[in-house]
Amino acid sequence: MKKLFAVLGDPIGHSMSPVMHNDLFSFYNIDAHYLPFHVKPDNLGHAVRGLKAIGAGGFNVTIPHKSAIIPFLDQVDELALQIGAVNTVVNVDGKFVGYNTDGLGFLKGLTDIGLHISESRVLIIGAGGAARAIYFAIAKNLPKAVDLTNRTVEKAANLIKDCPFPVSSKAISLTEAAEKIGEYDLIIQTTMSGMSPNLNEQPLSLENLHGQALVCDIIYNPLETKFLQEAKQKDAKIQNGIEMFVYQGALAFEKWTGIFPDVKRMRENVLQQLGGTSNVNR
Template identity: 40%
Template sequence: MHYKLGLIGFPVKHSLSPWIHRQFLKKAGLAGDYAIVEIAPGDSFEQKLQQIKHSQFDGFNVTVPYKKQIMPYLDQLDDNAKAIGAVNTVVQKDGKWIGYNTDGMGYITSLKQHYPSIFQNQACRILLIGAGGAARGLFFGLTTAGFTRVDIANRTLSSAETIAELGKKETNTAIMTLEEAEKQLHQYDLIIQTTNVGMKPNADDMILSLDQVGKNTIVSDIVYQPIETKFLHQAKQKGADVLYGHVMLLYQAQYAFELWTSQRVPAHDMEQDLKTVLGGR
């Protein structure tokens, strides 16, 4: 079998997903390739999807701005994707398209790889910064993993409130403004920046100051270009531990690859290689 895989989104020309999945194919000893299908805002989304269907892709990833837009075109949704309200992976099975979301699982795996001890205290305090699609996936992943205190800070409180509704009975979530969060950072064990603030070419931007962050707090940023964002750089200066965005990227891709091929390839040994590839960009 020759796997035909790909990525849809915009802009995605510089995505690292092709490099990651070609490495996975090689590791698994499978034939196949991973293509980029850029769908510009002026293109007909429906027409592009028809072309993908006729091209008989075995599966593809979905990134911004189409994680929600893709959903009505799918034949079936995994329960997690349905709850999160966003899809980042589509599997073709018996001519049907099935939607999944691997963001939360990918983040949890990256956290387990680097800071396993945090899972020993599931009542620890976690703060999500931002309330977009990524925050939804991470909130769902964290609460599904058993963490019971996950707060959300965002400019628009109503967006954060809709994410809080994903919580379980035992989940406690406080909603606050970015200004309020900035003053309370010392209270948190894990802080996760889930927006695209600080991404190249705006690498000098920060969503909030980390002046109040506690020593040994884990500070995480899902942005991976640059590898060390200004947010993570300031966290390190304050004595915090950091978790890089490219690590989450790698592990969410690992889950997607498993959905397509039923093979779980080891990814931990790829972290440094991915960092090297990123560093050259």
């Protein structure tokens, strides 16, 4: 009997996780299937209980359920609790255990670039759920500094206060961030600015960017946002959201099956779905 895996979200039709994970189950000869479920917030608890009742092997959680899912789980990993969000759930002997692979997935995505977090000065743009996961994962590795900028500076400051790791951080305005952006080795854009269909938006100017920096945008539709295009014009290295998406999925797959999958295969599969060929400018 096939083991069921799933992703819960609202909306969910855009998710590429089913294509990615079903290909992996087939590739590794695992008798399992991965389905998308459109779950409204009011029905989240019912959905979790239903998945447990039928013995689902695990599931992913996407917007807007990553924080709301926590009370419905039997156990939550310490890092996920600190972040306050879960994106991966594993059935462990009948108990649903929650993890967050988003921040770790982002860090894994930097391995292809050869960037060493501990030697870097980092700027994170945004202070939402994705920024929180990435910030905590980076802070745990103790970079030289990791600053946060956001339209509401107070929200960035509160995120810094919540961080459990002893890292040097400041909350700065978008204007200040644009002025001093040349001081950073790694710039990470975590907002929805520039996501399709708002292709002409970008969170701040990169006029003062230097060509040695790595500029990341967690958006992957389009493959190159206006933000990344401007960074490339400044001769900076760029990375879009494909790497984070693929690696967070790989870490989830590993938790479900014990197999760390072929990331190159996953990347090519996702790029094929998006109609693209490359996501990194070295």
